[in-house]
Amino acid sequence: MSLVSSYSVSRGTTAGWLTAIRMPPIVAISFAVVVLVIAWSVAPGLFTSYDPVNGVPAQKLLGPSAAHWFGTDHLGRDLYARVVYGTASSVSSALIAVVIGVVAGGVIGLLAGFLGGWVDTVLARLVDVLLAIPKFLLAVIVVTAIGFATTNAAIATGVSAVAVFARVMRSEVIKTRQATFVEAAFLLGGSRWHILWRHVLPNASRSVLPLAVLQFGDSILVIASLAFLGYGDPPPASDWGLLISIGKDYLKWPWLVYAPAFVTIATVLSVNRISRWLRKTD
Amino acid sequence: MRNAYLTYAAKRLVQAVVVILLAYVFTFVVVSILPGDPITNVLRNPQNGFTETEIEEIIAAQGLDKPVLVQLSTSLSNFLTGDLGLSMRTNRPVTTLIAEVLPSTLVLASAGLAVALVLALVIAYGTRFLPKRFGQGLLRDFPSLFLSVPNFVIGLVLIHAFGFQLGLFRVIQPDSFWATFFAAIALGIPISAQIAEVLIANLDHESEQEYAAVARSRGIGQMRLFAKHLLKPSSLPVVTVIALTIGELLGGSLITETVFGRNGIGSLVQRSVTTQDLPVLQAVVSLAAVVFVLVNLIADLVYPLLDPRVKLLGAPERRPAAADESSVNVSKVVTS
Numbered sequence: 001m002s003l004v005s006s007y008s009v010s011r012g013t014t015a016g017w018l019t020a021i022r023m024p025p026i027v028a029i030s031f032a033v034v035v036l037v038i039a040w041s042v043a044p045g046l047f048t049s050y051d052p053v054n055g056v057p058a059q060k061l062l063g064p065s066a067a068h069w070f071g072t073d074h075l076g077r078d079l080y081a082r083v084v085y086g087t088a089s090s091v092s093s094a095l096i097a098v099v100i101g102v103v104a105g106g107v108i109g110l111l112a113g114f115l116g117g118w119v120d121t122v123l124a125r126l127v128d129v130l131l132a133i134p135k136f137l138l139a140v141i142v143v144t145a146i147g148f149a150t151t152n153a154a155i156a157t158g159v160s161a162v163a164v165f166a167r168v169m170r171s172e173v174i175k176t177r178q179a180t181f182v183e184a185a186f187l188l189g190g191s192r193w194h195i196l197w198r199h200v201l202p203n204a205s206r207s208v209l210p211l212a213v214l215q216f217g218d219s220i221l222v223i224a225s226l227a228f229l230g231y232g233d234p235p236p237a238s239d240w241g242l243l244i245s246i247g248k249d250y251l252k253w254p255w256l257v258y259a260p261a262f263v264t265i266a267t268v269l270s271v272n273r274i275s276r277w278l279r280k281t282d
Numbered sequence: 283m284r285n286a287y288l289t290y291a292a293k294r295l296v297q298a299v300v301v302i303l304l305a306y307v308f309t310f311v312v313v314s315i316l317p318g319d320p321i322t323n324v325l326r327n328p329q330n331g332f333t334e335t336e337i338e339e340i341i342a343a344q345g346l347d348k349p350v351l352v353q354l355s356t357s358l359s360n361f362l363t364g365d366l367g368l369s370m371r372t373n374r375p376v377t378t379l380i381a382e383v384l385p386s387t388l389v390l391a392s393a394g395l396a397v398a399l400v401l402a403l404v405i406a407y408g409t410r411f412l413p414k415r416f417g418q419g420l421l422r423d424f425p426s427l428f429l430s431v432p433n434f435v436i437g438l439v440l441i442h443a444f445g446f447q448l449g450l451f452r453v454i455q456p457d458s459f460w461a462t463f464f465a466a467i468a469l470g471i472p473i474s475a476q477i478a479e480v481l482i483a484n485l486d487h488e489s490e491q492e493y494a495a496v497a498r499s500r501g502i503g504q505m506r507l508f509a510k511h512l513l514k515p516s517s518l519p520v521v522t523v524i525a526l527t528i529g530e531l532l533g534g535s536l537i538t539e540t541v542f543g544r545n546g547i548g549s550l551v552q553r554s555v556t557t558q559d560l561p562v563l564q565a566v567v568s569l570a571a572v573v574f575v576l577v578n579l580i581a582d583l584v585y586p587l588l589d590p591r592v593k594l595l596g597a598p599e600r601r602p603a604a605a606d607e608s609s610v611n612v613s614k615v616v617t618s
Contacts, residue, residue, distance in 0.1 A: 129304045132571040136533025137551070141567055144555045145312050221432050225537055228434050229552065244435060248541070251442050261435040268430040276426070
């Protein structure tokens with residue numbers, strides 16, 4: 001009796017819930033960071049009362065304090081507000097990149113693995129070409145071709161990620177195709193597309209999910225690098241990479257680099273940790 | 283066996299050539315779908331101060347008045363003969379422009395790779411043999427931390443700490459020893475993470491083998507066990523990983539050179555992007571692809587010779603699939 005009641009009590013608490021899905025505390029913290037970052041990007045106004053664009057010139061280059069958590073920049077703008085307002089564009093562009101990579105790479109890998117034959121050969125060479133050009137260089141020429149903007153940087157990052165997803169998807173599809181239950185589905189008279197949609201895709205996508213999460217973190221870094229080189233939206237946008245790039249001209253006031261860098265690193269680290277946890281629990 | 287190797291080598295060689303040619307065409311297509319017209323953007327830009335006759339000359343020299351397909355075939359056949367064309371902005375041969383800055387990038391990239399290898403070895407040794415109280419667990423998290431830090435941030439932190447605070451080097455002298463040293467660290471850290479992860483995974487695997495247990499039971503020291511027994515079999519797959527990181531060395535040097543103000547391939551690309559100097563971009567990107575493909579070709583060709591356990595005897599058609607499989611595994615290990 002007491003056993004039962006203590007069980008139901010522990011299930012009600014957060015700790016019990018965490019043990020139930022076997023989530024280590026560090027992963028829980030990672031999720032908390034990601035949730036905070038998403039909240040920043042959805043409703044930045046709730047987290048800061050400062051204006052990210054118009055500063056108070058009299059308060060320029062102040063160090064971090066209770067009033068200005070991350071200090072202020074050379075125009076007297078609150079850096080924390082700039083980071084919070086820059087989140088939406090940094091995060092959503094990484095999301096765009098992942099979606100492009102997963103969808104385009106997924107379709108290529110699916111077709112190559114499932115159809116085989118000449119389709120596989122042609123697509124494999126395409127993937128080889130995408131892999132042969134260094135990822136960052138590929139992103140740079142694509143963003144040069146379609147113009148400097150954060151959305152375009154996201155598209156370029158997505159293009160540079162296509163090859164990885166295509167490869168993983170292809171090998172997963174080939175693996176699943178040879179499974180007995182797929183053979184059974186064929187024997188039961190399932191059509192190719194039914195089997196592809198119902199059996200191969202769900203099974204293959206299992207290992208794509210952790211990779212997609214990992215790519216999300218990587219995309220944040222690549223887009224930040226593109227923004228750092230000035231290939232994203234120009235100021236007064238406040239993408240994380242751009243903030244660091246502006247901060248590098250004021251290294252005497254190092255928080256202008258360290259604060260946005262810290263936020264970027266914490267986010268990417270959390271995302272990577274979640275990806276690793278997803279892969280392990282799989 | 284010898285025959286199988288030769289067939290494999292020939293197939294791999296043909297594949298490499300095909301990929302290089304396709305990469306050139308791909309780059310050409312990407313670069314020439316530019317929405318803006320390069321003629322008006324660059325040549326007629328008053329800042330560049332070209333006269334009308336000069337513009338005519340450049341258009342004729344670049345073949346910009348011809349259809350795209352003709353441009354592609356001329357540029358591809360020039361590329362095959364080693365002629366990379368003229369820079370649109372400076373009107374000098376692209377080959378000369380690249381040759382001028384190549385040494386600086388080579389120095390940086392090889393120093394970066396050396397830093398990455400040393401760091402990876404230290405991390406791998408530490409996670410395997412360091413006692414717990416000396417932060418073994420902490421060391422194991424280093425690779426994933428290294429992969430989460432943008433490399434320009436590492437560069438800026440190093441400049442701030444060692445350049446500004448300690449005054450070890452001056453930012454205005456980017457070619458001095460210390461500046462190069464720290465640039466190499468900034469470039470090498472993210473790459474070391476990938477090598478370290480593969481090395482750690484292999485070390486874990488090797489140290490569970492029976493020969494390792496035998497060596498341990500003979501009372502061999504940890505350092506000796508690591509250096510004499512475990513390192514060699516564990517570092518063979520690292521050859522493949524190093525070949526794969528060549529692309530990142532090139533991409534990373536783009537940023538590192540900007541951060542440290544070095545004049546190399548990266549800053550050449552950076553300049554060409556802002557001025558839309560397409561021939562230079564086309565040349566650098568295709569040369570990067572050539573380097574990447576060749577290095578990986580060499581790695582793939584050398585690998586079976588280094589590790590006799592790798593079997594090439596399977597039917598020739600099976601080989602590409604197996605190669606794909608293994609590189610996927612490598613990439614999985616890299617990302618884990």
